[in-house]
Amino acid sequence: MPETPAPGPLTGIRVADCSTVLAGPYCTMLLADLGADVIKVEPPEGDATRGWGPPWVGDEAAGTRTAAYFLAVNRSKRSIRLDLRQEPFREVLRRLVRRSDVFVENFRVGGLERLGFGDEVLANLNPDLVHLAISGFGTDGPDAQKPGYDFIVQAAGGLMSITGATDEDGGRPTKVGVAISDVVTGLFGAVSVLAGLVGRVRTTAPGQRIDVSLLESTLAILANQAQNAFISGSAPGRLGNAHPNLVPYETFRTSDGEIAVGVGSERQWPRLCEALGLPGLAADPRFATNGGRVDHRAVLRPILAERFLARPTAAWLAALDRAEIPAGAINDIPAAFATPQAIARGMTVDVEHPVLGAVRQVGIPFRLSATPAAIRTAPPLPGEHTHEILAALGYAQAEIEALAAAGVT
Numbered sequence: 001m002p003e004t005p006a007p008g009p010l011t012g013i014r015v016a017d018c019s020t021v022l023a024g025p026y027c028t029m030l031l032a033d034l035g036a037d038v039i040k041v042e043p044p045e046g047d048a049t050r051g052w053g054p055p056w057v058g059d060e061a062a063g064t065r066t067a068a069y070f071l072a073v074n075r076s077k078r079s080i081r082l083d084l085r086q087e088p089f090r091e092v093l094r095r096l097v098r099r100s101d102v103f104v105e106n107f108r109v110g111g112l113e114r115l116g117f118g119d120e121v122l123a124n125l126n127p128d129l130v131h132l133a134i135s136g137f138g139t140d141g142p143d144a145q146k147p148g149y150d151f152i153v154q155a156a157g158g159l160m161s162i163t164g165a166t167d168e169d170g171g172r173p174t175k176v177g178v179a180i181s182d183v184v185t186g187l188f189g190a191v192s193v194l195a196g197l198v199g200r201v202r203t204t205a206p207g208q209r210i211d212v213s214l215l216e217s218t219l220a221i222l223a224n225q226a227q228n229a230f231i232s233g234s235a236p237g238r239l240g241n242a243h244p245n246l247v248p249y250e251t252f253r254t255s256d257g258e259i260a261v262g263v264g265s266e267r268q269w270p271r272l273c274e275a276l277g278l279p280g281l282a283a284d285p286r287f288a289t290n291g292g293r294v295d296h297r298a299v300l301r302p303i304l305a306e307r308f309l310a311r312p313t314a315a316w317l318a319a320l321d322r323a324e325i326p327a328g329a330i331n332d333i334p335a336a337f338a339t340p341q342a343i344a345r346g347m348t349v350d351v352e353h354p355v356l357g358a359v360r361q362v363g364i365p366f367r368l369s370a371t372p373a374a375i376r377t378a379p380p381l382p383g384e385h386t387h388e389i390l391a392a393l394g395y396a397q398a399e400i401e402a403l404a405a406a407g408v409t
Contacts, residue, residue: 008036008368010031011035015037016100017038017077017104018093019105019106021047021048021182022073023183024134024189027104027185027186028038029077030190038076038077039080044278044380049067049073050382055067063202070305070379072206075378080092080389083408090115090405092403095393096393097126098126100132101128103129105134107133108135128207130200132196134189135211135214136152136213149173150179151179153181153214154176154218157214158222159175161237180218187210196210198312225244248262248304254308255379263290269290271323272320275319277307294299345363347363348362353378
């Protein structure tokens, strides 16, 4: 990590972040990577994910133990803890909102209003505020009041129905191995916040409220599978690692492991057949086009599967690489980050934490040539920046001491 990162494209933008857990913090981490000053407003007990371990970093007896989960999405932020159930601390948030460009929160629908921060109040405090409200199911409709959890939304949003092994292989509906509904909600949230900031400059609109929900985000990423359902009139099923619209585009066992192979064009198909030593397949009229291969998937797959079993993974990867066929080993997570390509692209970064020492972080997945994103600081300790934030909000030393005595830490 550079000692003095160059200014990012969001330098000068302040974000008041009242979100917890994953979707909101992932969104605000992206904004922080881009240079925004993100002030993380935590409840008195801290963000819940500080306790979502193991694995842990730090020492419980010393009060430094932190869950890896929290460290994953809270870098480059400053932390203050406020009990928003009490008026002196709500005034701190009001001052922060007045001085912020963006406000991010994921309270249950109606929860923010009950604390005295409804839309009208926020607009009066700061007419230019871009307010991102993240919810489980949206702010209206029959499910608006339901709590939103990634796991539940993966089920309700249809994603689980197309994930997992086929019925023939004994599979059942399965969640994705990462909280993908939360993550994509954070991504859509970040995109919409950036649009709101641009809108303040390019249009006559001042600030605005943005609603993003886990359900709608999950429905949106169904993409081609949703379109398949609309056009066919039937629900897509689970295909394991196979693709619904391309064949072959899946995993195959080799003599010593497993390999992922993807044929995405008709030009690649005869090259694959040649690399496999099965040139006759390319001439078979059943398999000459992708549509034919999809229709005859059940016939073609066993032929390919038997051939892949004849050689080890490394040999097939070399042969397919020479033939310019997309293919890859199936890495576990440590192996994926240890590949030469991931290392070359800087996808792990060690950040110095004030009490935990060096903390390894996932790198930034986008590159801006003129205003680069950067990991600027390690994830904060709970309430680590309280004094400096209060001072910047105009609180005198005596007032800061009074707030500390009342419970701000």
